[in-house]
Amino acid sequence: MKKIPVIAVVGPTASGKTSLSINIAKKFRGQVVSADSMQIYEKMDIATAKPTADETQGIQHYLIGFQPIDKKFSVAEYVSLANECILKIHNEGDIPVVAGGTGLYVDSLLNNIQFSKEEENREIRQELTDLFDEKGAEYMLDLLREIDPLTAERLHLKDKSRIIRALEIYKLTGKTMTEQKILSREEESPYDVLYIGINYRDRNVLYDRINRRVDIMLENGLLEEAKDFYNIPQDKTACQAIGYKELAPYFNGEKSLDECVEKLKQETRHYAKRQLTWFRKNENVNWIYPDDYEDEAEMYSAVYEIINEFLGGKQ
Secondary structure (H helix, E strand, O other): OOOEEEEEEEOOOOOOHHHHHHHHHHHHOEEEEEOOOOOOEOOOOOOOOOOOHHHHOOOOEEOOOOEOOOOOOOHHHHHHHHHHHHHHHHHOOOEEEEEOOOHHHHHHHHOOOOOOOOOOOHHHHHHHHHHHHHHOHHHHHHHHHHHOHHHHHHOOOOOHHHHHHHHHHHHHHOOOHHHHHHHHOOOOOOEEEEEEEEOOOOHHHHHHHHHHHHHHHHHOOHHHHHHHHHOOOOOOOHHHOOOOOOOHHHHOOOOOHHHHHHHHHHHHHHHHHHHHHHHHOOOOEEEEOHHHOOOHHHHHHHHHHHHHHHHOOOO
């Protein structure tokens, strides 16, 4: 079966993925499928940097702002919906452009990861959560390291839910997450993927972009959005969005706004580093460095050249 050509635009937050993916879609008659685990939620517009109607320039975007914030949403559900979107775009004769910084979403979708049908076990989950709260992240990561060193290596001490989930899977199935991933990759991907990654030679340029983005978010009403967010029930995953939890101490009267904003900028920079670590493991990414070019137009030309070579006779 002939594979569906897909262009994937990846990279850290504030690097310019949205603008690049839209310009690619305009140039090559494409439609965009978002791969952002927080942009899926309703109401969370400013903090997650959802593209506005003006920014999308009439290009169709999928999987943005459709999920109620009080409902759980899994990677498996994302992959199922994104597969449907890609097939629809392809059947309409357009090029699917997958764009986003959630590496788990991107990899699971484009590598055709098959998810096991194991459901969550509330008793085991609660038992592990209680143990985590009692013993701490380092203890739990050590437990995981004993049974599944490869998964443990990928996780950070702050990844509480993922550490617990990896241990839960082992308790439920007797197989580690690493073993399940190997089994899940047995079906070949239906996609022929061109990865375009955005990064900056000078890391300070990226950090400046992040800091500016936070300032713009505040000007656009982030504080009001965050306040509203905390007044309504939400799924635990949604409340972990960067841009909300960092402002909570200000609303609670524990810290000044300046302190919270600085913390928000710092956490966003840390998140960007984690994103880069994830995507750098993919040897198929064609990295583009905007600071190598005189201007945006020159950079886009370089990207279009790579895409033209990839598409060749596929269209």
